[in-house]
Amino acid sequence: MHRTDRFLISQKPYAIDLNSLRTTRRDGANGHHFWDGRIDGAWFRRRQGVTVACVGTLWDFQEQQPTSGREFVERHTDGRYGGDCDGRWDGERYWGAQHPTTIEEHLALLRPMLAAYPALPDGYDGWWTFHEPKTA
Template sequence: MRRETCFLISRKPYAIDLSTITGKQHERGDRITFSGSAHALWFRRRAGITYACIGSLKLFSHYLPERLPLDAPHAVLSADLDGRYGGDTCGRWDGERYWGAQEPFQMALDLTVLEPMLANYPNIPDGYDGWWTFQPA
């Protein structure tokens, strides 16, 4: 991944909660396989409507040259990670409609993050680090 200096929705950027980055590593021949995840927020646009999304981000690579320092979140995110699956959305808000959890408590929690996020588009939400993308430079 790489950290962008400016927000461009077309680059599919993510704001990541650095404290939630987890992962496991093991040797695969002369390379290292890494598989992990992180809690993330992101914006997407469809049919002219901007959505604020909340969910998890899969972080993985099958061919790293060396082990990642799991206690250094920026080093993990800066590795050559595969982003083909993107974020796993568990909640989404477009300013009028919510999609996601059906439990009232979880809906309320999601909306406490998503409503101000959409209102402050495209700023990085408080407590998150961004904008990170899997897109090439």
């Protein structure tokens, strides 16, 4: 992924909680192993002409164990699947978790995030995108 200070919704940027990295060693064939990495993110998208705020997880399998959230996202190059959305807010309706505590946690992030569009949510770094940076 590439970091940019410029928010362009067309480039599908992510705000990343760099302190949320979780890794698990996975064993593959012939003694080979890899690292399953997960990191928390938040992002804006357009759905049927409406801007929505989303919270979820970005994941990647990496050969080397990342030592930081920044290293993990800098090595994350396959954006085909995007982030796994766990909760979404469009200003009227919430979609996502069913547990009341999780819903409250999501809305505590998503409501102010959408109200402050396109600002980064508190505690998140960004913007990160899979799009190549434009060169002049």
